[in-house]
Every structure is written in structure tokens, then in C-alpha cells.
Amino acid sequence: MKKILISVLTMLTVIIGSLNSVVAEAAQDNAVGKAVESRETAAVQFTDIQGHWAQAAIQDAVQRGYVDGYPDRRFLPNQQVSRAEFIKMAVSALELEAASTSSGSWYAPYVTAAESAEIYKAGDYADGNLTQRMTREEMSKLAVKALGYKNVEDKQWMYLASKDGIISGTAPGVISPTGATTRAQAIAVIERLLQVKSGKELPVDKYAVAAAEVYWHKTNIFSVAPEIFNGPDNHNKNVGIDSWKLSKLQFGAPDGSVVAQVDELIAIDWNDPKDPNRKLLPSKDKMVWVFGAKSNVFTDDLQAYVLILKSHYVVNKKPKSYPFDRLSLNILGYNGKPNGSNLNMPYAIESKDSKRQVNGLVIPKTGFSTRGNLNVIVETITAGARVYQSTLSRSILIK
Template sequence: MKKTFILLSTVFLFTACQSSTSAADSLLPTPSPVTAIKLKDVSDHWAMTAIEGAAKKGYVDGYEDSTFKPENNVSLAEFIKMVITAIKEPVKSVSSGSDWSSPYVTAAINKGILRESDFSIDKLKDPITRLEMSRISLRATDVTLQNKAIQIDNDSVMYNSAKTGLIQGLEKGALEPNSSTTRAQSVTIIERILKVNHGGTLEIDKYAVGNAELELKHTNIFTVMPHIFGGEQIEKWNPENLTS
């Protein structure tokens, strides 16, 4: 009788432990499988590391022929989708039809990184400009600018984006705000957004900052000689006070 009791107790204890383990396992979040995407046209591209990293994170896709086409232009809608996906902003009712971008645009507006005044619906499929990309990126990294009451003009967008390192200059620090953006460039920018949002700092292109400052303040003395013209003087500077 005693042996039978011990045997039954052992079986009960083993079963209870198994049940407890199964219950605990069922409460654990199921990890999302990461599918390694082998893109055959980025192995010698300057943005290879960023592109492959973006593919692993799941916010960019390759084409059916396993290419990424890094030098193709990216549209405003595509960039919005990539940013929203990268920062893991909730999106409702994603559609695979012709109106696939609508949920991402709505999410971007709700987040405060896009304003309805920033674009027109018929322009969503157009190549995104460096100015538009900078504006979205700046808001995506600055909670203050996500406040719809806060307005920022175009020159300030380019200056602050360059100053934080979100955007680098082209040849000789040229900003070219109205130029289009490639898929490779857009991925690089989004990687910078993620780095800033995780507390990182970015490399600054001083030539781009100088050019942006020149457009905004009609002088770049604050960048060229920060040890002399830094601090509060930057905030007090008003280009309207300049005389010819």
C-alpha cells in the first residue's frame, strides 16, 4: 500500500510539473522567424551593410528576382511605409491592393511624423525628395516636432537634419533638397533614425551643416567659427537684420 502511494505521488508530481511547464511555455511570446533574404545585387554596393540589416529587420523587401535595385528611386509612400515598419508603429487594416499605402500614411499622421499639409494624395507615388525625407526623419526622432502645433520651415528642416547627422551632404556637402532619393539612401536614413531613437549619435557632415546654415541664416559663421560665434548668438541671429 505504501509503495503504491509513493508511485502514485511520483506520477502525479511528474504530471503536474509537465503541465506547469506547458502552461508556462504557452505564455511565452512566440519569436517571429527571421527569413534571411539573399539579395544578389548589393554585394558590392556602398550601402550593402545597411540594406542587408534592413532586410533582416523586416522593413524592406527584395523583388521577386532576388534583387533590391538600390539605385531605383523610392516614392513618398514607400518611404513612409519603411519608416512606420522600422519604428514598429501599429498599422491597421493593411491592404495588398492598389491602396496599400493608406494605412501607413494614416499611422504616420497619427504618430505626428507626417502632416496632411505635407503632401497631396496624388503625389504619394512620386519619388520622395531629400527635403521630404528629411522632414519625416526629423519628426521621427524628435517628439517635440511630432506635436501638430509645432511648425518647421523647409530651411530649418534641412539645417536640423544635417546638424543631427540624419542627412549627409552630396558632393561638397550639397544639400539638394529637391533631388530624389534612392532605395539605398532611404535605408541608410532609416538606419540613422533607429540609431538616434536608441540613444546613439551620428556622424556629422560639417560641409552639409555649413551649407544648410547658409541657407537658413544667410551666414555659416556659426559652423565655421563655433568657438567665437556659438552659444546664444545662434538663437538670437536674425538674417532680416542684415543690410546690403
């Protein structure tokens, strides 16, 4: 009888234990479900994101759990983000391990995690103050590091970030490197970063890429006219975009008597009426391309790029030998002979508008052939004195 009673009690204990386990698991699942539901509800119920351009990204970020709103049901999407806050968001979104600590600032564990993952290092910010606002360039730098880029040049961060679709412009052709980062912008960048890391190809703001290239190394020819200057055959360090170096932009006499400087070389797509750099050109009826005494008007169907050279130089000896305060631009490597009526190679451009003068070339998109490579060259304009020149880039182009 005792054995039977003991067996019954044992079975009851097992059953009760199992029931408790089921109840506990159900309670845990319910708690997790409520937490997820709470996040989803919070994302939907924020009072200040309805219709905001980043609404979807904000909702995704809240559901992922790396950012929250405020107790008053506001998200404050346009509030500026500090460097520490952005690092915390990025570390959490990338699921990097941030060990808790009882000492130091609240953001110390996230900074340590970011340093371990090599997406941030001390010295990334000039003043070293992590509580200061995050700029768009600083945000781009962390994102580019998170994508695994190495050996990045100074000011190249925004170019790489825009080229991968991580950032876009604040206006057509405007990237605002020193502009503040808002909570909405920070989340949009992190969401795009996660998508790129997962292998997704994002849409790219081509005007932002071109502007970021100018910000990086004073030209946009490789972004605006890649098929001419940075085609698939330009895959080593000596040609294409890698042949352009800031050190080549200043040149002149060894004794310093003539110092020439290329300020910018801007490419404009003549066939894109929305190209933001068209503002550099005079109106269509005031611009011609020339060969000798022959002038040709620019027409809408002219398949071409316009290259505008901004330059200057200082002459410390015999200034009358260098009568122009600008450099000339040429591109060598085209086949054929210039004829002044057919755009088959680079031709000089002129402005008939005295208030908007231009210095540069028009180059064809089609209907030309090359000797296998193109060299972009600038040189001083002299009156019988020595000519100084610099080859800015070399591109392989077989046509």
C-alpha cells in the first residue's frame, strides 16, 4: 500500500513539475511577445513620425531594438545625435558585444565594443569629445569602417558611403560634410548599412557621389563620366581613378618662381538637364565649342560631357611671361584629326556671357576612337617662357 502511495505521489510531482514548466515557458513567451508587441505598438504610436521621410526606417529600428522613443510617445526624429549616441546605435544594431560596467560613462561599453570591432578608434574625432554632435562625415566614416574598407584616404569616407548607397545628398549635389546628424538620419544610415552588409545592393544618389568625389580629391570625372575615365580596364593603381592624386594638382618651377594649382576639375553631363553643376555654365545660347575660327553652338542632342577647369597660379619672377591666371586643359589619346564641325575629340569651349566665363573642354560620348589610353593634362599658358605641366590622370580606353 505504501509503495502504491509513493508511486502516486511521485507521478503527481512529475505532472505538477511539468505543468509549472509549461506555465513558466508560456509566461516567458508571453513576456517576449508583449515586449515585441510593445515595440511594434510604440513604433506605430509615436506622435511625431507620421508622414516623416524616415518613418519606415524608424519603425524597423525600434522593432530591431537598437533605439527607443521617449516616454511621452515622441521619437524626436529631427533631434541631433551625439557621437556617443550614434556609436551606441551602431554597436547595438550590429549586435556587437558591449560588456556592462559599473564605472565610467554610460557609453563606455559601446565605445570599447566599437574599438574592438575596428569601426571606431580614439582620434577619429578631432576634439575627442564623444558628447558633441555627430557630423555627416563622421557618421559616414563609422559606416564605411563597418563595411570593412581599408586604407581609406582623408575625406574619402563620404564618397565610399554614397557610392554604396549608405548616404544620399541633403540637396541635389550637396553632401554637407559638417552638417549635424539627426536621429532619423542616423537610423536611415544604420538601416542601409545593415542591408549592404546582408548583400543587398541599394539605390545610389549619383549627384551625391559626384559631390563627394569632388570633396575627396577635387574632381568628379570618374563618377560623372566613368565609361570615359574609369572603365572596366582600369583596375590597377596606375590608371583610372587610382591614377588621380592630390599631389599632382600643384606643380611648377623647382625654385618656386612659378607655382600652379588645380582647384577643381568638374565634369558636367550635357544630356542631364538636372545635373546640379550646370549652374557653372552660361545659358545654352551663350556657349560654343571652337576649333580655330570656327564656332559651334551647343544643341540639346549633342552627346557630350563638359569639363570645367578651375585653376590659378602664382608667378614670382617675370610675371609678364605668364599673362593668364589660369591653366589650360587638354586630353591626349584621341585618334583622328580635328575638323571643327564634328565632335570627335576634345574641343575648347567659350562663353559669350561676360559675366559667366568658363575654361574647359567639351568631349564626345560617342563617335570617337582612341589610341588605347587618355591622359588628362594641365599646363601653364606662357608668352615665350617655359611651360610647366602635370598629367593629372591616365585612363585605359580602347575604342
